[in-house]
Amino acid sequence: MVSAEASIERVLWTEAEVAARVGEVAAELAADLRALPEPAVVVGVATGAFLFLADLVRRVDAPLAVDFVRVESYGGGTESSGKPRITADLKVDVAGKHVVVVEDIVDTGNTLSCLIAHLEKKGASSISVCTFLDKPARRKVNIQLVGDGKFYSGFECPDYFVVGYGLDYAELYRNLPYVGVLKPEKYKKDSSN
Numbered sequence: 001m002v003s004a005e006a007s008i009e010r011v012l013w014t015e016a017e018v019a020a021r022v023g024e025v026a027a028e029l030a031a032d033l034r035a036l037p038e039p040a041v042v043v044g045v046a047t048g049a050f051l052f053l054a055d056l057v058r059r060v061d062a063p064l065a066v067d068f069v070r071v072e073s074y075g076g077g078t079e080s081s082g083k084p085r086i087t088a089d090l091k092v093d094v095a096g097k098h099v100v101v102v103e104d105i106v107d108t109g110n111t112l113s114c115l116i117a118h119l120e121k122k123g124a125s126s127i128s129v130c131t132f133l134d135k136p137a138r139r140k141v142n143i144q145l146v147g148d149g150k151f152y153s154g155f156e157c158p159d160y161f162v163v164g165y166g167l168d169y170a171e172l173y174r175n176l177p178y179v180g181v182l183k184p185e186k187y188k189k190d191s192s193n
Contacts, residue, residue, distance in 0.1 A: 004173055008163070008180035013155060015177040018165055021154050022052065022132075026059035029100065029130060029152055033062035040098040041124075043090065045115065046070045047174070048104030051166040052132040052154070056102060064100075067092040069118075073111045084111040086118060095123030098148070104166045105133040105157065109141035120146050132165065133157040133179070155179075161187060 013021070033040050039062070044053035046068045057066060070088035099119050106112050106129070116127050126147025134153040145151060161184075163169050164176030169187050 004176055007173065007183055007186045008176070009183045011178050011180045012157070012160070012162060013165075013179045018154075018178060019055070022055045023059055025130065025152055025154050026056050029056070030060040030062050032128075032150065033060060033064060033098075033100075036062075036098055038097065039063040039065060040100055041065045041067060041092050041094050042100045042102060043094075043119070044068045044102045045104070045111070046088070047171075048166045048168065049102045049132070051174070052104060053102045056130065065092050069115065071111050071115055084114040086115070090122070093122075094119055096125050098126045098128070099124040100128045100130055103129065103131040105135060105162075106131045106143070106153075107135040107138040109139050109143050112143055113141045116144065116146065128152065133162070133167070135159065 042053070042057055042064050044050060044066065057064065067090045069086060069090055071084050072087050073084035101112065101115060103112060112129060119127055124146060126149045127145055128149040129143065129145065130152040132154040135157040137159040143151065160181045161169070162179050163173035163182045164179045166174050167179065168174045169182055173182065
């Protein structure tokens with residue numbers, strides 16, 4: 001079996017660069033959360049955000065609750081279906097609370113818009129988004145935050161198919177400690193078939 005690293009065309013952000021940027025985003029988020037009258041609810045979008053969420057909240061010195069939601073829109077491919085669906089909902093009550101949605105990557109905006117609408121229906125008083133990667137070149141939906149919500153972003157991602165630090169292709173490569181461009185032959189099918 002070949003190593004996971006053999007599938008990477010090039011590294012976009014090293015492990016050290018990721019750690020430094022997560023620390024910067026956490027400091028900004030912590031300052032904002034400490035100003036709130038009540039603890040926020042941080043909602044990780046499973047499974048891709050799990051590493052970013054863990055590293056982020058460990059650096060936030062403010063009281064908060066953590067929960068996960070699962071929203072599926074990719075299946076095993078590289079393109080979003082454009083029709084996200086919530087497959088596992090929150091356990092924590094978000095009614096009247098400030099919610100911070102933690103994402104691995106925001107590209108088309110479809111999944112995030114669906115999730116924001118869902119949280120708003122559950123009564124969240126304000127909704128912020130904290131994404132590890134933002135890929136505005138692929139945005140199809142304008143992200144509408146709720147209340148005093150704010151948009152936090154780790155890195156602006158060029159329009160490549162990237163993996164690592166929680167991001168996957170067909171559930172693989174999440175464990176890489178950096179973000180890299182996946183070699184196209186790993187996800188493109190032979191067009192002659």
